[in-house]
Amino acid sequence: MELLCIRQWISGLLPTVKKWLSAWCIKPVGGALVRQEPEYILLALMGSPLKKIMLCSSEKEIFSVEEQVMVQHSVIINNMIEDGSYNHEESKIPLDCVDSKTLKKVIDYCTHHTHHHNDNQEDLEAWDAQFLNVDSNGLYDLLMAANYLEIRNLLDLIYGTIKNMIKGKKIDEIRRIFNIKDHGFTPEEEEQNRKEYPHFY
Amino acid sequence: MIKFLFQSFFVRWMRKLQIRRSYVASLPADIITDIFVRLPIKSVLICRCVCKHWNTLISNPNFAKLLLTYTLPAVMIRRKHSRFFHLVEYDRIEWHERRNNTLFSGVFEVLKPNSSSIKLDPKFEIPLLGTKVYAVLVCNGLFYLSCSNNGDISLVCNPITGEFIRLPKHPPILKPCECEISRGFGFHPKTNQYKVMRILIFKHDHPMVVEMLRVGSTTWINIEVDYPKNLISISRFSVYLNGALHWLGKDVDGNVSIWAFNFDTERFQSFSIPSDQGPKVGIHEFSGFFCMTYYNEPITMWIMKRYGIEESWTPILVNSDRNINSSITMFHDYIAYHDRENKEYKIFRTDCSDNIQILCLVPTLIPLKDIIIGDNVEVHNIYSLNYPKLRFY
Numbered sequence: 001m002e003l004l005c006i007r008q009w010i011s012g013l014l015p016t017v018k019k020w021l022s023a024w025c026i027k028p029v030g031g032a033l034v035r036q037e038p039e040y041i042l043l044a045l046m047g048s049p050l051k052k053i054m055l056c057s058s059e060k061e062i063f064s065v066e067e068q069v070m071v072q073h074s075v076i077i078n079n080m081i082e083d084g085s086y087n088h089e090e091s092k093i094p095l096d097c098v099d100s101k102t103l104k105k106v107i108d109y110c111t112h113h114t115h116h117h118n119d120n121q122e123d124l125e126a127w128d129a130q131f132l133n134v135d136s137n138g139l140y141d142l143l144m145a146a147n148y149l150e151i152r153n154l155l156d157l158i159y160g161t162i163k164n165m166i167k168g169k170k171i172d173e174i175r176r177i178f179n180i181k182d183h184g185f186t187p188e189e190e191e192q193n194r195k196e197y198p199h200f201y
Numbered sequence: 202m203i204k205f206l207f208q209s210f211f212v213r214w215m216r217k218l219q220i221r222r223s224y225v226a227s228l229p230a231d232i233i234t235d236i237f238v239r240l241p242i243k244s245v246l247i248c249r250c251v252c253k254h255w256n257t258l259i260s261n262p263n264f265a266k267l268l269l270t271y272t273l274p275a276v277m278i279r280r281k282h283s284r285f286f287h288l289v290e291y292d293r294i295e296w297h298e299r300r301n302n303t304l305f306s307g308v309f310e311v312l313k314p315n316s317s318s319i320k321l322d323p324k325f326e327i328p329l330l331g332t333k334v335y336a337v338l339v340c341n342g343l344f345y346l347s348c349s350n351n352g353d354i355s356l357v358c359n360p361i362t363g364e365f366i367r368l369p370k371h372p373p374i375l376k377p378c379e380c381e382i383s384r385g386f387g388f389h390p391k392t393n394q395y396k397v398m399r400i401l402i403f404k405h406d407h408p409m410v411v412e413m414l415r416v417g418s419t420t421w422i423n424i425e426v427d428y429p430k431n432l433i434s435i436s437r438f439s440v441y442l443n444g445a446l447h448w449l450g451k452d453v454d455g456n457v458s459i460w461a462f463n464f465d466t467e468r469f470q471s472f473s474i475p476s477d478q479g480p481k482v483g484i485h486e487f488s489g490f491f492c493m494t495y496y497n498e499p500i501t502m503w504i505m506k507r508y509g510i511e512e513s514w515t516p517i518l519v520n521s522d523r524n525i526n527s528s529i530t531m532f533h534d535y536i537a538y539h540d541r542e543n544k545e546y547k548i549f550r551t552d553c554s555d556n557i558q559i560l561c562l563v564p565t566l567i568p569l570k571d572i573i574i575g576d577n578v579e580v581h582n583i584y585s586l587n588y589p590k591l592r593f594y
Contacts, residue, residue: 126207133210140228147232155235162236167244174251184253193250196363200247 053081054092055107057100062092065107066114073110075150097148102141105131109154128157171200234258238271242361242564243290265566273545277360277560282333286344286360286560291544337558338386340441342565343572345386345397357386357395357416357573360562363583364569369419371399372412379404385439385446389464394574396464398446402434411462417575426469428460435460442486443508449484459484459493475503475514485549486561487538494549500536502529535559 051067070077080086080093095103109131116124132139139158146154165177175183185193194201237245237259245268249259258264276289336347347355358365374380385398395416402409409432411424431453439446439462450460450471457480459472474482474493481496490504493514507513517529527540538547548559569580 129207130210143228143232147229159236159239163239166236166240166248169247171247171250174247178251180252183251185256197246197250200250 053077053086055103056092056094057098057103058096059100061100061103063100063103063107065111069110069114070107072114073149073151073153075152077149095145095148098145099141102138102145105134105138105142106145106149106151106154110151113153132157132161230258234264234267237264238268241290242272242275242566243288245566246361259566262568262571265568269563269565269567272564273543274547274561274563276546276548277562278548279334279337279558279560281556281558282335284334288360288564289548291546336384336438337560338384338438338441339560339562340386340388340395342563342567343386343395344560344562345384347384355397357397357569358583359565359567359569359572361564362566362568364580365583366416366569366573366578366580368397368414368416369421372421372423374401376403376407380407380410381434381437383435383437383439383448385441385448385462387439387441387446387464388444390444391465395572398439398462400435400448402432415575417573417578424467426467428469432460436484440484440486440491442491447484447491449482457482459491470509472505472509473511475516483549487547487549494536502536 052064053067053070055063055065055070057063067081071081072078077093086093098106112127112131113124116127132142134142139161142154143158143162146158166174169177174180183190233255237248237255240248245259248255250256273291275291277286278289279286334346334348336345338345342361343357343359345355345357353370355368355371356365357368380401380403383400383402385400386395387398388395397414397416399412399421400409401412409426409428411426412421413424414421432450433453435448435450439448441447444465445461445463447459447461449457451457457474457477459474461470461472462468463470476495478495478501479497483494483496485492485494487502487504490506491508492502492504494503495501502517503514504517505511505513506515527538527542529536529538536549538545538549540546547561550557550559570578573580
């Protein structure tokens with residue numbers, strides 16, 4: 001009975017709900033909500049959303065995120081909110097080093113990990129692997145953003161990816177992967193290196 | 202189905218991840234350094250040769266110190282008398298574990314002469330062409346090498362960087378045929394100095410001679426020690442732990458005990474062994490504890506839980522399945538300790554013959570001149586262009 005009433009209410013409030021959903025970076029899939037914890041839906045329907053903060057990218061686009069999500073992951077944002085320099089009513093946090101596309105991805109990451117931290121390890125790792133399915137420029141931007149916002153676990157994840165790109169490879173392969181056209185050594189130095197470590201080439 | 206999808210994502214991801222522009226040069230130095238410290242030592246050496254920018258970052262002395270805080274102990278192995286050392290890479294070892302039969306094939310493949318498997322790189326050559334390397338002792342990240350029996354040629358080297366220094370000649374032995382020579386190589390934490398020791402025990406009533414050299418100085422010092430007169434022999438090589446060197450000593454009655462020389466007090470101290478289980482014993486360091494192994498059937502290992510206190514000898518079980526994260530297993534003549542969680546491993550040789558020597562060290566890139574304190578310490582490098590002139594015969 002109660003469920004029926006709630007369903008009717010949802011259809012009436014669909015536009016508002018969609019706005020809240022986009023703020024939490026949740027896309028409805030086929031009309032159903034995908035993998036949401038019941039508390040969040042209930043709170044939304046009750047009309048009291050969790051505290052949110054505004055992040056402003058370098059392209060002046062504003063993203064609204066749950067405060068708890070960002071505070072849990074980003075040390076910089078946590079510090080800003082703790083020392084009271086952020087006013088919930090008015091201000092937004094300017095992030096001039098991060099563009100919109102990257103900021104969206106970072107928010108995506110933080111939100112997923114906050115809401116799904118109880119999932120088993122394999123699922124999380126699979127999600128992370130798919131998350132990092134970006135091109136080189138995207139990876140670079142993510143790395144710089146994670147470094148700026150001091151998001152430890154995202155940083156470690158990206159470090160792990162780059163580490164795997166280097167580990168077990170020889171020098172010529174690494175130069176090719178990282179597109180290092182000019183290695184900067186003098187001809188004597190390069191020859192010295194080849195003589196010392198022939199098996200590295 | 203889902204797994205198949207994810208696998209295809211992986212394949213696409215691998216293909217896409219060709220870095221199109223050289224952004225690496227524009228990464229801040231602390232990020233690149235953060236990545237380097239997580240690499241195994243061999244990859245760090247490879248990165249040092251990739252480009253000048255990376256070379257500068259890695260050659261920075263502060264980087265070497267930072268790297269040491271992340272580095273895990275590694276194992277190097279060599280054949281008897283050989284001067285080639287092979288670094289064992291953790292990732293290349295296949296830790297197959299079946300009941301009572303552990304195979305770590307990556308470790309020993311390297312030593313087979315015609316092995317078709319990949320040789321473990323790098324091999325670190327030690328610059329003593331024409332001689333047999335008779336004795337090798339390890340302390341922290343350094344090797345002490347002695348060639349020929351009377352030890353006229355000896356040096357201390359860092360196998361990872363290729364740097365070495367020659368040590369001054371020993372004082373001559375008056376009656377070389379009638380004495381046993383034992384050696385030790387250790388570190389004195391209080392003074393930050395590495396020390397080499399040589400102990401001569403003579404057969405007929407001649408007092409024991411103990412010589413010590415501080416690495417970096419030019420003379421050997423004789424040390425006067427009090428020792429029991431019925432001590433007739435000690436093991437040839439020492440074990441270093443806790444600022445002291447340890448040898449197994451046997452007295453006239455055949456009783457075995459452990460003799461520890463403390464660098465602070467410059468005195469010998471003896472500990473009794475846990476139990477009398479036969480003559481085939483060995484001592485070594487294990488996870489920070491002093492350990493004693495009896496090579497019987499079955500092999501038993503005892504560790505001294507509190508250093509210096511004889512009552513704290515505790516047996517540890519070989520072949521125990523009690524812990525899934527770490528295990529101690531046997532393979533032919535070797536015992537392997539594997540800690541999966543911390544990615545640490547140690548391999549001990551159980552057979553007393555030294556066909557294959559196993560050396561556990563903590564690889565370090567810190568230059569020798571920062572480690573060895575002394576005036577006029579001449580550091581050579583086996584990779585330097587002048588190397589061919591330094592051959593000694």
